[in-house]
Amino acid sequence: MINRRIMMTSLAAGLIAPAFRSAFAQEWKAKYPELIFAIIPEENASGTVERYTPFCAYLSREIGTKVTLRVVQDYAALIEGQKSEQIHVGWYGPASYARAYLTGAKITPFVIEVSSGGIKGYYSVFYVKKDSPYQSVADLKGKNLGLVDPNSTSGNNVPRFVLDKMGIDPDKYFNKVVYTGSHENAVLAVQQGTVDVAANWWNSDDDSNLTRMAKKGMVNKDDFRIIYKSDIIVNSPIAYLDSLPEDLKAKIKQAFLEAATKDKDAYAKLSDGKDDPFQPVDHSAYEPVVNLVKFIDGLRKKNG
Template identity: 65%
Template sequence: MIDRRLVLAGMASLAFAASASAEDWRTKYPEITFAAIPAENGSGVTERYGPFVSYLSKELGVKVTLRVANDYAAVIEGQRAGNIHIGYYGPASFARARLTGVKTDAFVIDVNSDGSKGYYSVFYVLAKSPYQKIEDLKGKNLGLVDPNSTSGNNMPRFKLNHLGIDPDAYFSKVIFTGSHENAVLALAQGTVDVAANWWNSEDDSNLTRMLNKDMVKSSDGKTLTKADFRIIGKSDMIINSPYAYLSELPDDMKAAIKQAFLDAATKDPEAFKKLSDGKNRPWEPITNADYDKTVELIKFVDSLRKKGS
């Protein structure tokens, strides 16, 4: 016959163990760092992510500090050093992290308003220019974003290779602008003749988000509109960006982080909406294996560079 007191004691012991486990990770990690790639300028990233980081702190019960990365590599190296516990990557920078031995695991992915989980790389020119296709731009200046940007460097190089174009030989200059916003501004102000950028849909792209903030001006100070730009090239779909935590974090801590992300759209809808200007659906789970094709893309682009060196 089972002693009821023993059963109750056992249940209490399990409950205490679970509570102690939860307490253990919070004791070990009283403050964690969340870092985001510089998809826009520093103040823009802070404004966009600030409310969500506050939600995350409240939900996890520990202080979450936002770090705005100077470049894509900063998120990679910060996680390699263990200084960034949660990173918002681009697909290519996450693939680069994996290729170079960073112990990080993707756990949720951005989801577009139509339920799709991908976006595109596009080449923009000014609508007033004579350029109708990439082949019209030989000897001109190309604006890219960052060496580890998917839509701003790796996919454009992949696309150009399919056209038989070596960008470093074909264009007069290839300029890394540092961010997607800077690439648009370089085009608007005439520093480059064509610029690569990300694009989800006609009403959701880096360009439209910048236009909504009246950020895009020509060299003479004129405020530009969507009609002032033309897309002359578009890639195949790229898998959306992942959020990834350090593999070595305690399992219960990782579970709590993942659940906080999955619950965000319901528990703090305003903070969640601010991340994408209300364009995205709630995050969905993802794994490292979903980025295997992106890893292959990075390997291919690396092979192109080696051939050219």
Template identity: 60%
Template sequence: MIQRRTLLAGVAAGAVGALAAPARAQSWKAQYPELVYAVVPAENASGVTERYGAFVAYLGRELGTKVTLRIANDYAAVIEGQRSGNIHVGSYGPASFARARLTGVKTDAFVIDVNGDGTKGYNSVFYVLAKSPYRTIEDLKGRNLGLVDPNSTSGYNMPLFALNKQGITAATFFGKVQVTGSHENAVIALAQGTVDVCANWWNADDDSNLTRMLAKGMVKGPDGKALKKEDFRIILKSDLIINSPNAMLSDLPAELKAAIRKAFLEAPVKDKAAFDRLSDGKGRPWEPVDNAAYDDTIKLIQFVDALRKRSA
């Protein structure tokens, strides 16, 4: 037979537990009155703001706290921002996330981008102008190559890896290797004739950095005339690269991490317009991912690091 005092004790314990859960939820809000969400520079600052502004506003509503968008100047800024704890959630490229993990940043991947066809990978491609005589990489010996950033997967690490597979060391094969700082700058350098070939990311024929720039009228030749997709030619495409992750600081409170993960996974339903803007409506809902998925990318950047040391 259950004693009355036992029953009352159980009710009291349940009441305390019910009160404790909201208290825990409120505790992280006191500790984190503002969360910073940072994005690696795939495009210029105004483009990032236009693309991510509505999503960041959605995050603020869902989490019930202020969320601030930080547009990084370069890939390293997101890595160092998370290392210092000033960036709570980062939208990374695969190589920059791998670099963060490799250098001891305590950050965890929690969702991965998914392409419109359901795949979770993309390619690095080498573009030349269609009017140029270049048909293969071998045709470009002594010419100028435009790369993106040392922490870019598709704009630096994978291109060097792909060239090495062809027996080419970029530093000695090309007349000059120029680091342009962003994917957009690499395309502009090619269009303007500053470089003869450039590396960039490519999801599909109708979804690439190039097609997004062309849709905005951002690509012009030296004469100022707008260029079209037919004005560019792909001469080499890399092996598949795992898609980009979003990653949060490992030491965030468990309740906050759960709330962030939930907000991301529910975004395509709760604010479809904001979610669709991130990929111009071409991406599918994020899917869960963990750090282990990027172990091969760590091996890739370790390989490229060794390659750069040998050719220095």
């Protein structure tokens, strides 16, 4: 008799649990009829929207609620959007994620982008015009330097770090330091002669911001030359709000991890088909970048 009661209780629990989970899912769907997925533009706004719209449509299908793309002005806007919980999922650069973490954003990185061949890192490079006389940073004293954004890893933090290791304070060494606002604008500033050298991201000879611009006919790749390449930098994370329900976070993470197989075309469009599938990540991968950002903050205070 006792065994029968236990069996009936277990059966009832088994029937109730799926119903409870379903009700819980409906509860978060009511609370989150729309999720905001934010990125910063690496290219012009129309190009960014074209690149990400199919992926957002895929996420909407997989997660079961509308995912809306928001192209924010810069990393500071992304950070503030997540701190105010107006942005649910954000695609960061490593340094901007570190900045968000250091300024109290309640977020967790859950996947990392992976370059072709399983590489979870990229580089910061300095570009000059191919026909310029500059062969090294030493040749550029008194010239104009183009950086991307104060919270860009490859476009500001790593360049300032490596310049400091060379004994160079960029704000004193160069005639002018210009923040261009985007990686594309930094390349265009070199092309147009606004700056003599500019920082940018680079994965490989056929996968960089420069090659993407060349593919769109914006520049000729062969008009530029790299005079410095950094050590490898951990790839960019995507982070969601800690306040999201656990089962919603699980669905978001699963959708990202399965994107490369479930919607190959949408995923390939993100990186011109040059990235491997997303992989799981956590905060520990970015501790070195947190320390880098702290170092850069120290430089600002010292030189300020």
